[in-house]
Amino acid sequence: MSLEASDEHALLLRMVQQHLDSLRRAGVDRIPAPPVIPPRTRAIHLRSAPVEVPNEPVLPPPIVAPPPAVVPPIPTATPASSLFGSSGFDTPAPPPSERPALLAELRAEVAQCTRCPHLAATRTQTVFGTGSPTARLFFVGEAPGGDEDRLGEPFVGRAGALLTDMITKGMGLTREEVYIANVLKSRPPENRTPLPDEVGHCLPFLERQIAIIRPQYLCLLGRTAASALLDTALSLARLRGRWHNYRGIPAIVTYHPSYLLRYPEEKKKAWEDLQMLMQAMGLKVPKRPKA
Numbered sequence: 001m002s003l004e005a006s007d008e009h010a011l012l013l014r015m016v017q018q019h020l021d022s023l024r025r026a027g028v029d030r031i032p033a034p035p036v037i038p039p040r041t042r043a044i045h046l047r048s049a050p051v052e053v054p055n056e057p058v059l060p061p062p063i064v065a066p067p068p069a070v071v072p073p074i075p076t077a078t079p080a081s082s083l084f085g086s087s088g089f090d091t092p093a094p095p096p097s098e099r100p101a102l103l104a105e106l107r108a109e110v111a112q113c114t115r116c117p118h119l120a121a122t123r124t125q126t127v128f129g130t131g132s133p134t135a136r137l138f139f140v141g142e143a144p145g146g147d148e149d150r151l152g153e154p155f156v157g158r159a160g161a162l163l164t165d166m167i168t169k170g171m172g173l174t175r176e177e178v179y180i181a182n183v184l185k186s187r188p189p190e191n192r193t194p195l196p197d198e199v200g201h202c203l204p205f206l207e208r209q210i211a212i213i214r215p216q217y218l219c220l221l222g223r224t225a226a227s228a229l230l231d232t233a234l235s236l237a238r239l240r241g242r243w244h245n246y247r248g249i250p251a252i253v254t255y256h257p258s259y260l261l262r263y264p265e266e267k268k269k270a271w272e273d274l275q276m277l278m279q280a281m282g283l284k285v286p287k288r289p290k291a
């Protein structure tokens with residue numbers, strides 16, 4: 001210890017001694033011991049060196065499993081009448097009691113029609129349609145022929161006889177139970193195929209007939225009827241044998257009876273089409289149509 005340190009130490013002792021003497025003179029005979037601070041508490045008061053704490057690791061966002069994909073149910077064998085959902089008509093179906101008067105009104109309008117001047121000038125009369133105003137099944141042909149023009153009723157010639165057989169012997173129905181009409185209401189000269197503008201002029205009449213009757217099924221006979229109502233240019237071979245949709249009404253396409261008279265070997269396919277229709281309508285399908 002150096003001399004200066006020894007002097008300071010002696011001075012410090014003398015000051016402590018003087019302080020103790022003054023306390024004693026003031027009546028203080030003991031000095032309480034300093035409180036014992038537990039190490040852990042004391043550590044809180046101590047300033048410790050900064051500790052480097054490693055950053056929290058940045059984890060990638062958790063992978064959330066995507067919700068299971070919604071797989072549409074596979075359609076099962078569904079009755080054809082429910083295949084096409086809601087009605088595609090602008091107006092509700094008229095009550096059955098009002099349909100005869102509505103058809104009579106439309107028939108009178110058609111009888112005065114001259115939208116196709118040449119057809120109006122050459123026809124004997126218009127051929128509107130025949131059958132039940134509440135028919136479940138509506139047959140649509142092409143145009144009146146010579147017999148129809150003369151008698152004013154659709155499908156009354158040889159082709160009409162074959163259609164009647166298809167309805168009665170094949171399907172077990174009567175002509176009175178179904179409805180039968182053509183796309184054109186006036187006969188084209190020489191029974192030629194209707195021209196596109198003639199179809200365009202007359203199709204609204206057929207559409208109004210269908211809107212009044214609201215059949216559950218349509219059977220479109222030949223390409224003219226199919227292309228007019230289904231708005232398609234596909235061949236009849238591509239159209240037959242499957243269901244189509246006209247404003248929510250299930251429709252099948254098959255050969256026109258006139259074609260079947262020329263090509264009787266195709267009757268088998270027409271019978272297959274009718275069987276498809278009968279199954280959908282809940283009609284009993286015989287193994288072979290009655291002769």
Ligand code: SF4
Nearest residue numbers: 113115116186201202
């Ligand atoms: S075919 Fe139809 S649109 Fe043409 S004149 Fe006859 S009724 Fe009228």
